[in-house]
Structures are given as structure tokens and as C-alpha cells.
Amino acid sequence: MTRPFRSVLYIPAANPRAMEKARTLPVDAIIFDLEDAVSPTEKAAAREALAQALREDYGNRARIIRINGLDTEWGEADARRFSGQGDAILIPKVSHPGDLDRVATLVPETPLWAMMETAQGMLNASEIAAHPRLAGLVMGTNDLAKEINARFRADRLPMQTGLGLCVLAAKAQGKVVVDGVFNAFRDDEGLRAEAEQGRDMGFDGKSLIHPAQIEVANEVFAPSAQELDLSRRQIAAFEEAEAQGRGIAVVDGRIVENLHIETARATLARAEAIARMAAE
Numbered sequence: 219m220t221r222p223f224r225s226v227l228y229i230p231a232a233n234p235r236a237m238e239k240a241r242t243l244p245v246d247a248i249i250f251d252l253e254d255a256v257s258p259t260e261k262a263a264a265r266e267a268l269a270q271a272l273r274e275d276y277g278n279r280a281r282i283i284r285i286n287g288l289d290t291e292w293g294e295a296d297a298r299r300f301s302g303q304g305d306a307i308l309i310p311k312v313s314h315p316g317d318l319d320r321v322a323t324l325v326p327e328t329p330l331w332a333m334m335e336t337a338q339g340m341l342n343a344s345e346i347a348a349h350p351r352l353a354g355l356v357m358g359t360n361d362l363a364k365e366i367n368a369r370f371r372a373d374r375l376p377m378q379t380g381l382g383l384c385v386l387a388a389k390a391q392g393k394v395v396v397d398g399v400f401n402a403f404r405d406d407e408g409l410r411a412e413a414e415q416g417r418d419m420g421f422d423g424k425s426l427i428h429p430a431q432i433e434v435a436n437e438v439f440a441p442s443a444q445e446l447d448l449s450r451r452q453i454a455a456f457e458e459a460e461a462q463g464r465g466i467a468v469v470d471g472r473i474v475e476n477l478h479i480e481t482a483r484a485t486l487a488r489a490e491a492i493a494r495m496a497a498e
């Protein structure tokens with residue numbers, strides 16, 4: 219993953235003020251939402267408002283358009299309207315690879331992303347992630363909790379199987395995988411704990427519902443100063459060991475082998491990508 223997806227902010231396409239504001243927010247990606255954040259009576263107007271908004275400059279923020287499902291009266295028109303626009307089309311409630319095929323025919327060029335938020339979707343995560351048109355997965359933990367009748371807990375124990383399956387599926391295919399939203403958008407401490415859990419599981423970033431959540435996500439999903447320092451010291455120690463004909467170095471009392479050096483280099487590359495994005 220070269221492009222950062224630390225912070226991925228949902229914006230209801232029926233909210234012109236929020237769409238305007240997003241052009242100045244320090245997010246890595248925006249999800250323009252035509253689905254759950256837009257009421258049925260506003261669907262057509264939101265589609266046109268989004269078409270207008272996409273004429274504006276969103277800088278280097280990835281523009282992801284969440285359409286309505288093709289099983290609704292709005293989905294097909296959304297897909298046709300935004301084919302070739304934005305950086306990705308996000309399909310809600312993907313349960314089978316066939317759900318992607320149907321949109322792929324309507325949207326022949328734009329990369330597809332999948333909302334992972336149904337029980338079937340969790341069980342089929344591997345096949346969904348392997349779809350050739352799919353570039354990214356976003357967890358929909360609200361819909362998933364609703365469908366499996368799970369309770370919201372700080373440790374997200376009831377979600378762990380689904381979250382883990384989706385991380386594994388995405389990583390096996392080299393696809394981006396973004397964690398679900400944290401609904402209590404004024405609870406920074408709760409957000410940080412959940413974001414750290416997602417980061418530690420392997421997610422690339424967190425989906426967000428409010429600008430107040432951006433700073434925490436950007437910080438948690440960026441390599442820390444300590445991680446960068448350790449990565450540099452590991453690389454230096456390993457290069458020195460190799461020069462002396464050894465395949466193992468020791469840093470801070472822990473062994474460092476080739477595989478750790480790959481992680482260290484990836485950490486530095488991630489920090490460089492974030493710095494490049496900030497400088498653009």
C-alpha cells in the first residue's frame with residue numbers, strides 16, 4: 219500500500235456544507251455517501267449535489283463514492299451516474315463476488331471497493347477480496363452488528379471473527395482494508411482505543427463520521443517516532459551484521475532477521491508516503 223488511508227471520512231451527499239468543508243480537512247480519503255446517510259426522499263437531489271461537488275478540487279484526498287445497493291431503486295442510476303468519476307465506487311452490503319460483477323459491468327473503468335457488513339460477506343471475504351476489480355474493503359460494523367445481533371463492546375469481541383477474516387482476505391490479495399466507524403464521535407478516548415485495536419490487527423486506517431475524529435486516526439495509523447527510530451536502527455544493525463557475514467542482528471535485546479527488515483522498510487515507506495501527501 220503506497221497511498222495512505224489512515225482517515226476515511228464519510229460525508230452525506232445530501233449535505234453541501236460538509237462536502238465543501240471536506241476540501242480543507244486533513245483526511246486521506248472521503249466517502250461521499252449516497253446510501254445510509256441519505257434519506258429516501260433526498261436520494262435524487264443528493265445524487266445531483268454530488269455530481270456538482272465532484273467538479274470541485276479535493277486535492278490529493280481519495281474520492282470514494284458509496285452508491286446505493288443494486289437491489290434498491292437508486293443503485294443502478296447511481297452506478298451509471300458516477301461511472302468514470304472519483305477514485306473508486308464503494309458498493310454496500312457485498313455478500314458474494316457476484317455483487318461486484320453486477321456493478322463492474324455498469325462501471326467498466328473505476329476501481330471498486332466493497333462494504334464488508336453482512337454475515338455472508340464475512341464468510342465469503344476471501345473470494346470477494348480476490349475479485350480482479352476490487353481495490354479496497356471497508357468494514358461496516360453497524361450493519362454487521364445488526365445482522366448478527368451482536369452487542370457493541372469496547373473490546374469488540376463479537377466482531378473479532380469478521381474483522382479478522384476481512385483483514386486476512388485483504389492482506390492475502392494485497393488490497394486496502396479500512397476499519398469500521400466509531401459512533402460516539404465526541405469520545406476521543408474511546409475512538410483512540412478502538413483505532414489502536416484496528417491498527418494492531420492490520421487495518422490500514424479507520425472510517426470516520428465526523429471531522430473531530432480525523433486527528434486521532436491520522437496519528438494512530440501513522441508510524442510513531444519510536445517505530446521510525448527502531449526501524450532505522452534495525453536496518454543499520456542488519457546491514458552491519460550482513461557485512462560481517464551474519465544473517466541475524468540483535469537490537470534492543472531482540473533478534474532482527476531479513477523479514478523484520480522488510481517490515482522496517484515498509485514502515486519507513488509508509489512515513490514517506492504520508493509526508494509526500496502532506497507536502498503536495
Ligand SMILES: CC(C)(COP(=O)(O)OP(=O)(O)OC[C@H]1O[C@@H](n2cnc3c(N)ncnc32)[C@H](O)[C@@H]1OP(=O)(O)O)[C@@H](O)C(=O)NCCC(=O)NCCSC(=O)C[C@H](O)C(=O)O
Nearest residue numbers: 228229230235236239251254255358359360361427428429
Ligand atoms: C453526526 C453528524 C450528523 C453530526 O453533524 P453536526 O451536528 O453538524 O456536527 P457538528 O455541528 O459538530 O459539525 C461541526 C462542523 O463539521 C461539519 N461536519 C460534520 N460532519 C461532517 C462530515 N462527516 N464531513 C464533513 N464535515 C462535517 C459540519 O458541517 C460543521 O461545519 P461548520 O459549519 O464549518 O461548523 C455528522 O457528523 C454526520 O452526518 N456525519 C456523517 C454520518 C454518516 O455519513 N453516516 C453514514 C456512514 S456510517 C455507516 O453507514 C457505516 C457502515 O455502513 C456501517 O454499517 O457501519
Ligand SMILES: [Mg+2]
Nearest residue numbers: 254335358361
Ligand atoms: Mg452499513
